Amino acid sequence: MGKSSIAVDIGASSGRMIHGYVEDNKLKLKEIHRFENKIVHNGKNFCWEIDKLFNEIKNGLKKCLENGIQPESIGIDTWAVDFVLLDEDDNLLTDAIAYRDPRTDGMMEEVFQTISKEHLYKNTGIQFQKFNTIYQLYSIKKNNPEILEKAKTFLMIPDYLNFLLTGVKANEYTNATTTQLVNASTKKWDDQLLDQLGINKDMFQDIKLPKTVLGNLKQEIISEIGFDIEVILPATHDTGSAVISVPETKGSIYLSSGTWSLIGVENAFPICTNRALDYNFTNEGGIDYRYRFLKNIMGLWMIQEVKRNLEDQYSFAELVTLARQSKDFISTVNVDDERFLKPNNMIEAIQHYCSETSQEIPQTPGELAKCIFDSLVISYEAAIGQIEEIYEATFDRINVIGGGCQNELLNQLIAEKTKKDVYAGPVEATAIGNIVAQLIALGEFKNINEARSFIKDSFDVKKYTSLIEER
The missing domain is CATH 3.30.420.40 (ATPase, nucleotide binding domain)
Known part of the structure; x- marks a missing residue:
C-alpha cells in the first residue's frame, strides 16, 4: 500500500x-x-x-x-x-x-x-x-x-x-x-x-x-x-469534492444527489451571461480552477424531513418501495418553493402546496415519496434543458453521484423523463474526491485525469436507460 x-x-x-x-x-x-x-x-x-x-x-x-x-x-x-x-x-x-x-x-x-x-x-x-x-x-x-x-x-x-x-x-x-x-x-x-x-x-x-x-x-x-x-486542503466544498469523482465528464451532465441536488457540467471558464443569470445558474470554483456550472435544487432534504416527520418509522429504502407501489399518484410540487427550505412540518408543507394548486393531496408515506421523486425529476429535466440551451449542445448522459445515486427508482425516473442514459455511482463521491485531491498533493496520482481513471476502474457504476436497467 x-x-x-x-x-x-x-x-x-x-x-x-x-x-x-x-x-x-x-x-x-x-x-x-x-x-x-x-x-x-x-x-x-x-x-x-x-x-x-x-x-x-x-x-x-x-x-x-x-x-x-x-x-x-x-x-x-x-x-x-x-x-x-x-x-x-x-x-x-x-x-x-x-x-x-x-x-x-x-x-x-x-x-x-x-x-x-x-x-x-x-x-x-x-x-x-x-x-x-x-x-x-x-x-x-x-x-x-x-x-x-x-x-x-x-x-x-x-x-x-x-x-x-x-x-x-x-x-x-x-x-x-x-x-x-x-x-x-x-x-x-x-x-x-x-x-x-x-x-x-x-x-x-x-x-x-x-x-x-x-x-x-x-x-x-x-x-x-x-x-x-x-x-x-481538498475541495472543501463537498460538491467540489464530489465532482472530482465524476468518472466521465466529456459530453456528460453530472447530478450530485444528496441533501441538495447539484446539476451541471464542468467548465474551463465561467459563464456569466444574461441567460445564465435568468436561469439562476452558478459558477462555483472547482479543482485546478475548473468551474462547476450548475444549478442548486432542493434535493433529498424533502424526503429526509418527511422521514423525520414520520418519526423514522420507515427507512429510505422502504420509502422508495412505497413510492413504487404508489405509481398512479401524480401530484407534484415546485421543489424550489421557499416554503420547503425549513418548514415546521414538511408533510404539511407538501400537502398545503398540493391543496393550493388544486391537486390530489398526498396522504400516505408512499404518495408523499412519489410526489417528491416526481417533483425532483421535473426540476432536473428543466435544468438540463436550460443547460443545453445555454451550451447550444445536447448531452448524451447523466452521471448521478453521491448517496442519492442508490435510489434506483429516482435514477430510473430520471432516465425515462430525460430520455438520456443515467450512470449511477460512485456512492462515496465526496469522500473519494476529497481523498484524491490529497493523494495528488502527496504524489500518489499525477493529476486529476489519472485519478479519474483510477476512480472509473475502482467503483461500480450502474447504467439506467429509458427502457431497461443494465449492470
Missing part, C-alpha cells in the same frame, strides 16, 4: 471519516468513524455544533491509531456558505449559524438596493440564494454591526476546523466562491463589492487552492491524539 489519506466528509445530517489508499491498482476506502451532525436552536438562531464536530474529528484520528492506521494526511470538506467570525484573540464572535436560519429573510433584496443583481452576477457568476454568505454578512451588518466591527478573521466551516487543527488561517477556493464575494475572473475576494457593502475586507484570508499543504497539527493536538499528520 502506498500513501494514504483521511477524508473528513461532514454533511447536513452526519459526518464520516474515510481512509483512502491505492492497492492493487484500485482506490480503496475504509470507514473509520461516523458521527451525527444536526442543526440545533440556541434560543436565538439555528446553529451547527461546531465544537462537537471538531471533537469528533479528533475522536476519528484516535481511532486511526487504535486500528494501526497511520495516514500521511487529512482533509476536511463540508457544505458551503456558512462561516464563523473571530476577534483579535481568535475567539468566536458568532455561533456557527446555519444557512437555514431565517436571519437572511429579505436581505438579498436589500443588497440589490446597493448592488444591482446584474452587476453582482457579472462579477461573481454565483446564483442567487437567500442564504448565500453575502446576505448572511449583510444581516450581521444591519442587525449586529458591533460584531463586524470586532471581527478580525472570517473563516468558513472547514477553514475554521483546519485552523483548530493547525493554527493556520486560510480560505479555501472552492468554498470561498460560494460566498458570492469572489470575483469570477480574478479568482480573488472582490474588494469593490465588499467596499460597496461596507464589509471589512481585511478579515478575509488569502485564498488557497485544493491540494495545498496547509501544515501539521498543533502540538497540543498531537499530544491528545498520539501522532502528527499533514492537513491538506
